[in-house]
Amino acid sequence: MRPAARIAVRIVFVSFVSFVSFVxxxxxxxxxxxxxVEGAGWxxxxxxxxxxxxxxxxxxxxxxxxxxxAPWIQFAAGFDLRANSxxxxxxxxxxxxxxxGVKRPRASLRRLNATLSHGPLTIDVGKQFxxxxxxxxxxxxxxxxxxxxxxxxxxxxxxxxxxxxxxxHGAETFEAVWVPRFTPSRVPxxxxxxxxxxxxxxxxxIVDAGSVFPTGAQTGLRWGHAGSGxxxxxxxxxxxxxxxxxxxxxxxxxxxxxxxxRTYPAIRTYGADVAxxxxxxxxxxxxxxxxxxxxxxxxxxSGAAAADEYVLYVxxxxxxxxxxxxxxxxxxxxxxxxxxxFGFAPxxxxxxxxxxxASYTIDPVRTIAFETAIHQNGNGALAKVEYSQASGPHxxxxxxxxxxxxxxDDFLGQYHRNSYLSAALRYSF
Amino acid sequence: xxxxxxxxxxxxxxxxxxxxxGLLALALFACLPLGLRAADNARQIVDExxxxxxxxxxxxxxxxxxxxxxxxxxxxxxxMERLGAHGQSKAVLRFTVPAEVKGVAxxxxxxxxxxSDQWMWTPAIERDRRIALQDRSTRxxxxxxxxxxxxxxxxxxxxxxxxGDETIDGAPCWKIASTPRESKSSQYTRSIVWIRKDNxxxxxxxxxxxxxxxxxxxxxxxxxxxxxxxxxxxxxxxVRRGSRTRLTLDKLEYNVPLKDEDFTLQAIRxx
Numbered sequence: 292m293r294p295a296a297r298i299a300v301r302i303v304f305v306s307f308v309s310f311v312s313f314v315x316x317x318x319x320x321x322x323x324x325x326x327x328v329e330g331a332g333w334x335x336x337x338x339x340x341x342x343x344x345x346x347x348x349x350x351x352x353x354x355x356x357x358x359x360x361a362p363w364i365q366f367a368a369g370f371d372l373r374a375n376s377x378x379x380x381x382x383x384x385x386x387x388x389x390x391x392g393v394k395r396p397r398a399s400l401r402r403l404n405a406t407l408s409h410g411p412l413t414i415d416v417g418k419q420f421x422x423x424x425x426x427x428x429x430x431x432x433x434x435x436x437x438x439x440x441x442x443x444x445x446x447x448x449x450x451x452x453x454x455x456x457x458x459x460h461g462a463e464t465f466e467a468v469w470v471p472r473f474t475p476s477r478v479p480x481x482x483x484x485x486x487x488x489x490x491x492x493x494x495x496x497i498v499d500a501g502s503v504f505p506t507g508a509q510t511g512l513r514w515g516h517a518g519s520g521x522x523x524x525x526x527x528x529x530x531x532x533x534x535x536x537x538x539x540x541x542x543x544x545x546x547x548x549x550x551x552x553r554t555y556p557a558i559r560t561y562g563a564d565v566a567x568x569x570x571x572x573x574x575x576x577x578x579x580x581x582x583x584x585x586x587x588x589x590x591x592x593s594g595a596a597a598a599d600e601y602v603l604y605v606x607x608x609x610x611x612x613x614x615x616x617x618x619x620x621x622x623x624x625x626x627x628x629x630x631x632x633f634g635f636a637p638x639x640x641x642x643x644x645x646x647x648x649a650s651y652t653i654d655p656v657r658t659i660a661f662e663t664a665i666h667q668n669g670n671g672a673l674a675k676v677e678y679s680q681a682s683g684p685h686x687x688x689x690x691x692x693x694x695x696x697x698x699x700d701d702f703l704g705q706y707h708r709n710s711y712l713s714a715a716l717r718y719s720f
Numbered sequence: 721x722x723x724x725x726x727x728x729x730x731x732x733x734x735x736x737x738x739x740x741x742g743l744l745a746l747a748l749f750a751c752l753p754l755g756l757r758a759a760d761n762a763r764q765i766v767d768e769x770x771x772x773x774x775x776x777x778x779x780x781x782x783x784x785x786x787x788x789x790x791x792x793x794x795x796x797x798x799x800m801e802r803l804g805a806h807g808q809s810k811a812v813l814r815f816t817v818p819a820e821v822k823g824v825a826x827x828x829x830x831x832x833x834x835x836s837d838q839w840m841w842t843p844a845i846e847r848d849r850r851i852a853l854q855d856r857s858t859r860x861x862x863x864x865x866x867x868x869x870x871x872x873x874x875x876x877x878x879x880x881x882x883x884g885d886e887t888i889d890g891a892p893c894w895k896i897a898s899t900p901r902e903s904k905s906s907q908y909t910r911s912i913v914w915i916r917k918d919n920x921x922x923x924x925x926x927x928x929x930x931x932x933x934x935x936x937x938x939x940x941x942x943x944x945x946x947x948x949x950x951x952x953x954x955x956x957x958x959v960r961r962g963s964r965t966r967l968t969l970d971k972l973e974y975n976v977p978l979k980d981e982d983f984t985l986q987a988i989r990x991x
Contacts, residue, residue: 362979
């Protein structure tokens with residue numbers, strides 16, 4: 292086991308042992324929880340070229356526990372239990388700790404962290420969620436937030452294992468993050484509809500040759516200022532892209548198969564985000580410059596994954612009025628140096644798009660939401676409508692319809708066979 | 721006339737003189753513009769009402785019951801902690817029920833000279849969001865309270881005029897019109913406040929948008945808690961929607977030991 296992995300495992304283990312020992316002597320009022328059980332079904336009217344399955348069922352049970360034995364310390368633990376009718380969940384019955392599997396784990400430790408606070412200083416240690424950025428459409432600065440893209444349209448955030456320290460000084464916030472073990476985003480399964488293969492690859496067996504995970508630690512710094520009515524922050528990230536480059540291993544095999552390998556390029560990002568309210572709406576902007584710490588010459592010698600250099604940015608306006616919450620904006624990118632041949636990059640895939648969301652609260656138990664993303668060249672578009680209704684204090688039903696249209700060579704358009712209807716029933720406790 | 725008699729006449733004269741001065745002062749006071757006096761009185765009343773609720777901190781568990789025109793719809797529960805005095809206090813509201821909103825928290829930082837700063841923490845997406853000033857008129861989490869209604873009203877942020885006396889729920893009250901000062905950004909054009917004469921507790925607030933009542937807040941079940949007369953039930957009616965939200969305060973305590981660092985963005989992320 293590599294040193295970074297050993298450190299990460301130790302962090303998780305120490306957090307776990309501490310958590311269990313504290314819980315055992317817990318007073319009832321110091322322990323809180325929240326959780327839910329959800330069953331969901333998807334219906335895809337069209338079969339995909341590589342996936343004829345049109346009905347998918349999914350089950351998720353989630354439990355989060357919080358234990359605060361003293362005012363200065365809190366432990367948090369989260370567990371997931373999953374099942375799926377379309378082989379999106381690993382068959383193995385083991386508690387997954389690192390979220391590195393191709394499929395979703397059947398049982399996983401979603402989070403396990405200790406939060407220590409003393410005066411203006413807060414330190415989180417363990418497997419935790421770290422979110423950066425202010426925009427709602429995409430977050431170019433959100434570098435410690437890998438996602439599960441088994442369903443590209445509704446990704447879920449994954450936690451990372453590390454240490455985060457935050458210091459407050461008046462209106463200023465200083466944040467430092469160290470993540471010794473890399474957590475990748477989970478990409479769509481190769482044999483399922485959210486991986487779209489070119490027509491010429493039809494009939495060619497595609498084999499998952501696995502992933503090469505980077506071994507170094509990731510670090511980040513962020514300074515935030517919360518002014519009178521406005522906020523901004525500057526951030527720096529040195530680590531790896533949690534979205535992979537995807538490359539073919541060797542030549543097409545004797546059996547005519549293609550072996551695909553995922554690699555994760557080293558990147559540095561310099562980011563900024565700002566939120567400025569005006570009398571009419573709040574303007575939010577977020578941008579990051581992605582560069583590679585590895586020189587071109589070194590890349591060719593070492594065989595390390597190459598990364599493009601580019602600026603990813605988003606500008607949005609936001610307004611709540613009456614029962615409406617409306618967010619609309621533009622996401623764009625400017626590539627300054629192209630290096631990587633092919634990769635899975637939904638953040639860049641959504642760039643050069645107009646994105647809008649609107650939700651309406653019908654009454655305290657019913658909401659309806661609309662969402663759309665349209666590429667400026669018109670080659671891809673997505674529209675989503677979602678109706679949600681609660682019943683009593685525990686139950687909520689959600690119905691969604693997603694329409695996707697466009698060209699095969701467009702990030703959104705390639706999923707034009709994946710329009711769907713879905714229904715989910717959740718019991719929260 | 722003897723010396724003694726002269727002295728007696730002198731004392732009587734001085735007494736008459738002071739009496740005339742007193743009458744003159746009373747007459748002068750009576751001649752002051754009625755509005756000015758009423759304003760002074762109104763401000764003093766509100767100031768006194770505020771002073772009587774001064775506490776270093778406060779904590780309670782609240783039950784929120786939202787009713788629409790047809791009846792009860794949903795229940796929510798939150799815990800509220802406040803540190804500091806009027807105008808300079810900080811407060812954290814954290815939902816505990818229903819389960820799907822458990823952990824959602826609102827941090828309010830009140831300022832004496834301007835509108836409060838507010839941030840909402842949503843654990844499901846692990847994000848905090850600043851509530852912009854122009855969004856404060858929207859309903860708070862499906863209740864009939866707007867974000868602005870959750871701010872603490874500070875006496876210095878409004879101008880007051882005494883409008884008369886009225887009885888609310890059998891208790892004689894002062895009826896006071898208040899208008900937000902220029903520095904106080906508000907969705908409401910003006911408010912009418914009823915303050916009970918017996919204990920200076922708020923009995924009702926009607927908030928107007930232009931000339932129409934937008935929201936009405938009724939205070940009831942007023943009890944003396946640690947020397948502070950406190951309404952343990954508040955009912956906000958959204959007059960335009962015909963819906964109302966009842967907030968019942970439970971386990972109310974004043975002057976509980978709270979720390980400044982529990983009222984930060986970092987702190988509301990903790991459960």
